[in-house]
Amino acid sequence: MKRKLIFTLFFSLFGLLSFAQEKEENTKKDKWKYEPNFMVGVDVLNTGVSFFSDRQLFQGFISSRIKENIHGVVEAGFEKNIYQKNGYDAQANGPFFKLGAFYMLAKDKENEFNGFYAGGKIAGSFYNQEYFAIPIRGFGGNSSSVSMPASSQSSFWLEGTIGGRVQLFESNFYIDVNMQPRYLMITSKQEEVVPMIVPGFGKSSSKFNMGFAWNIAYKF
Amino acid sequence: MSFLMISCGGDDDICESGEGTPRMKIMFKNADKITTLDSIKVYVDLGSNIVDFGWNRTVDSVLVPLRVDDSPFTDVYFKTSAVGDSSKVRINYTTKSIYVSPGCGVKRNYENLTSELLKADPVIQLEPGQNFIENEEKTNLYLIF
Numbered sequence: 001m002k003r004k005l006i007f008t009l010f011f012s013l014f015g016l017l018s019f020a021q022e023k024e025e026n027t028k029k030d031k032w033k034y035e036p037n038f039m040v041g042v043d044v045l046n047t048g049v050s051f052f053s054d055r056q057l058f059q060g061f062i063s064s065r066i067k068e069n070i071h072g073v074v075e076a077g078f079e080k081n082i083y084q085k086n087g088y089d090a091q092a093n094g095p096f097f098k099l100g101a102f103y104m105l106a107k108d109k110e111n112e113f114n115g116f117y118a119g120g121k122i123a124g125s126f127y128n129q130e131y132f133a134i135p136i137r138g139f140g141g142n143s144s145s146v147s148m149p150a151s152s153q154s155s156f157w158l159e160g161t162i163g164g165r166v167q168l169f170e171s172n173f174y175i176d177v178n179m180q181p182r183y184l185m186i187t188s189k190q191e192e193v194v195p196m197i198v199p200g201f202g203k204s205s206s207k208f209n210m211g212f213a214w215n216i217a218y219k220f
Numbered sequence: 221m222s223f224l225m226i227s228c229g230g231d232d233d234i235c236e237s238g239e240g241t242p243r244m245k246i247m248f249k250n251a252d253k254i255t256t257l258d259s260i261k262v263y264v265d266l267g268s269n270i271v272d273f274g275w276n277r278t279v280d281s282v283l284v285p286l287r288v289d290d291s292p293f294t295d296v297y298f299k300t301s302a303v304g305d306s307s308k309v310r311i312n313y314t315t316k317s318i319y320v321s322p323g324c325g326v327k328r329n330y331e332n333l334t335s336e337l338l339k340a341d342p343v344i345q346l347e348p349g350q351n352f353i354e355n356e357e358k359t360n361l362y363l364i365f
Contacts (some may be wrong), residue, residue, distance in 0.1 A: 086325075134326050135326070136326045137240050138328075140266060142264075144290070194321070
């Protein structure tokens with residue numbers, strides 16, 4: 001746990017430094033027209049944390065500037081996670097996909113890919129789950145559990161995205177950091193049991209959750 | 221930026237009372253009439269250990285938890301005075317598992333309740349009530365003193 005925290009701290013400090021490098025300069029404004037442009041990113045923070053944690057999360061994105069301030073984004077990932085708490089023992093793993101767009105709220109005049117943005121995505125996860133134990137609670141420390149066989153399930157949610165993107169020096173590399181507030185819209189259920197974890201969404205016993213991504217991206 | 225790293229969560233779901241496994245309601249009779257007891261102590265054999273649920277003073281009923289594991293019966297002991305003997309009652313049933321919520325997990329309901337008095341004194345006889353437990357409202361068993 002401690003190693004995981006240090007790892008997270010390292011990245012947050014690194015992020016601070018990177019943002020500090022932003023400069024503001026005035027340049028002329030041109031009429032916008034779409035030219036093929038892509039940025040491909042990989043979430044290095046969660047990939048790194050996966051080595052120290054039961055939660056293994058690998059995710060990446062492809063984004064493209066569609067209009068002047070609007071970027072489209074497609075994300076995909078894979079998560080494997082366990083839930084062992086309050087008498088539960090469960091595991092889930094599977095891929096997830098997200099599709100959405102964001103709006104550049106504030107951008108660097110010199111490089112219009114630098115800036116802060118906000119937007120939204122729809123997301124879906126198609127996963128396998130197995131519940132080894134679901135608690136049965138009784139009085140006086142009287143408890144037991146039931147299990148469910150492995151099954152395939154799917155969940156869908158809405159996700160906000162609030163973040164920033166900054167060019168690394170003069171290279172084609174960018175750092176893209178964003179927060180992902182999530183709201184679980186619909187989920188399939190096995191024997192009416194609400195899933196405790198959903199790959200890509202996280203802990204799902206409540207409908208709200210917050211995700212985080214720290215990406216290294218390359219702009220083509 | 222660091223504050224962004226604090227993960228939001230709080231998945232410690234609370235199970236509100238009344239949503240869990242219902243207990244068995246037991247009332248008392250004396251010469252065919254419902255009566256209150258000055259004192260009664262209930263012990264339940266939960267399989268792993270016998271749990272003492274303490275003295276109840278001047279009560280007309282007690283709520284007794286049954287085992288939630290796969291055992292087809294629960295042994296319950298009743299005592300009405302500190303120095304006296306205790307009666308042993310075996311309650312047989314079939315169970316049904318019902319999912320409640322993430323916090324509560326699964327609860328048990330009991331069906332086909334039958335009770336046998338394995339050891340008399342102070343209880344003389346048993347009289348069955350409602351033979352299933354879905355909530356704690358109806359009386360499932362009468363102890364006759």
